[in-house]
Amino acid sequence: MVLIGKKHSQEGLRFLVSVGAGINQIPLILEARKLGFHVIGVDANTNAAGIVHCDLKIQESAENYPEIYVKLREFIIDGDISGVLSKSYGPSIKTACYLAEQFNIPLVPFRRVDDFLRKEQMKEAFARGGISSPRFKVLGDAKKSSIPAGFPFPFIVKPAVGHAKKGVRLISGEKEMKSYLAECAAGTQLLVEEYVEGDEIIAAGVVHRGKYHPVDISDKIMSPHPRFVDLAHISPSKHYRSLDRIAAMGQKVADAFEIRTSPLIMEIRIDENGGLHLIEAVPEFGGEFIPDVLIPKRTGYNFIGETIKAVTGMDFRPPEPRAGNKSMVVKYLAGRKGTFLSFNPVKAEDIKGAVFVRIFKDVGAAVSAPETNHDRLGVVIAEGKTREEAVDNADLVIERIGIKIRPEP
Ligand SMILES: Nc1ncnc2c1ncn2[C@@H]1O[C@H](COP(=O)(O)OP(=O)(O)O)[C@@H](O)[C@H]1O
Ligand SMILES: [Mg+2]
Structure with a gap:
């Protein structure tokens, strides 16, 4: 020290x-x-x-x-x-x-924090709090488990303790489940969940003295099934009109987990009837460049700064979430199995519409197709008047970066 x-x-x-x-x-x-x-x-x-x-x-x-x-x-x-x-x-x-x-x-009471880290405790807290979340079942030991009754295919399986999409899989049949279980280490606790088809959003919010304030909601674009790697986040979400219902859900989470003051991230699936299903809630700022780049640059709200003020008892300015007239996309660069050969370093400041660029991997590193969030190669954040323009701008930047990978079979 x-x-x-x-x-x-x-x-x-x-x-x-x-x-x-x-x-x-x-x-x-x-x-x-x-x-x-x-x-x-x-x-x-x-x-x-x-x-x-x-x-x-x-x-x-x-x-x-x-x-x-x-x-x-x-x-x-x-x-x-x-x-x-x-x-x-x-x-x-x-x-x-x-x-x-x-x-x-004031933050989250220490005795409640495991309820966020252990997914079955989290789901039980959702249930007690009357929060809509996919039906689930705990499999105590992957090695001693078989196909769970009452869960028609396809269903979701995931480790009871995990993050970054590691081991989260959509299972479409018996054979797939058997090979998933066979790959698990003995004693691995799993959760099986009913699969909710639909759009997915990330709702970023802040709880201040027990009151939930929504900050922004963004749409999440994921890698194709059966895995769930985040490939892009687009703000404002197509579901901004559901903001009041999302805020009500955030308040229920704040109450159910006795959060006093904290950032709060909710991952929510929205079904075809507009029903909200809470997949996961964490008392975090969230990664994905959402709190530090996307929110302040798109909405002007200093999410991190205001949360520091909230936690330290300074004068906190609550957010005023709005769809607004600027769109922004956080787009990840996904690779394939091989060796990372080269890329053109670019500066976001030099490119119209670009907001932020970062390459995560070193040249020469072994890279792979995205199986978890940690496999992504880099990120480009771009803006535009519309969602389409923001995505086009991001794609142009990605083209200029020109990542080269020597493929391996
Ligand atoms: N019951 C479910 N229905 C539909 N999609 C799901 C379900 N559970 C998980 N997912 C998908 O998998 C992703 C990762 O699941 P999650 O439980 O959040 O794990 P992690 O802690 O690794 O983020 C979710 O963001 C969602 O896209
Ligand atoms: Mg998650």
């Missing part, structure tokens, strides 16, 4: 803890600094890309919350910690909730 000055000389400083200090956490760290906070970055990697923007660092894996707490207590007086947040997911969120509770900061 690197510290500036001694305990007593820090009086009057306001600290914000960022659980995680990697490249994806930089937007949170920078927004906190803009609001005048000193940022304490927690990351196992002392060379994490965001560490240079932090005032203090704690070298600790994001899931080791007791150790992180001890390190924080060694140097910081309780009252000095104004907020704890994470722009990451899962275990980092759990740590953020633990730390927040120790420092009396």
Whole structure:
């Protein structure tokens, strides 16, 4: 841990803890600094890309919350910690909730946070809260399970604990289910769910003192079945007219999980009759460049900055969600099995309609077709007057990047 000055000389400083200090956490760290906070970055990697923007660092894996707490207590007086947040997911969120509770900061109660991480607990909480979500069944051990009764094909199967679409599969027949089960490690707990056909949206929102505020909704475009990799997000969603019902669902989630203040991401399927089905809810900002690029650039609402204000008790400005007259697309570059040979570096500033470009993989790396979100090669964000124009602009940028892959059989 690197510290500036001694305990007593820090009086009057306001600290914000960022659980995680990697490249994806930089937007949170920078927004906190803009609001005048000193940022304490927690990351196992002392060379994490965001560490240079932090005032203090704690070298600790994001899931080791007791150790992180001890390190924080060694140097910081309780009252000095104004907020704890994470722009990451899962275990980092759990740590953020633990730390927040120790420092009396309102977030999600620590005793409830596993209800978000364990999918069967999440589904049970949805049911208790009267929240519409696909019917499900738990398979206790993949190796001892067979085809579940009462779930006609096709149905969804997924690991009870998971993220980034790992292991989420649409199963169309007996043979497929058998080979899925055979691939699972012994003891793997699974969830089987009724498959909801329809559009899918991501609803980004913020809960402030128990009240849910929708921020923006975007349409999700996914890879073809049977896998579910996110390939694009388009905002505004075609379903903006359902905003009030989506907000009502967000409020039910906030109540069911006793969220006090937190960002909240909901993945919702919309059936042909307009019915909403909550697939997943997480007390996260969400990835996919939605909180840090898409929302602020399209709507003008500083989602991350306002959430920091909400958590730290500063003057919070609620969002005013609108479809507006600008469209934006977050489009991912998907590869195929082979070696990443080359690409043309481009700057978004130099291209009309382009907003943001990032290539994730290094030249020379082995790449594959998208089976999980981690297999994607890069991202292009573009804007336009219409959805079509935004998508066309993104495609032009992708063409200019000209990714080359040497295919492998
Ligand atoms: N019951 C379902 N009906 C339809 N699609 C589903 C269902 N469950 C999951 N999916 C699809 O799979 C994706 C990933 O599922 P999810 O449970 O969110 O897993 P992860 O935690 O990996 O994101 C969803 O965004 C959705 O597109
Ligand atoms: Mg999900």
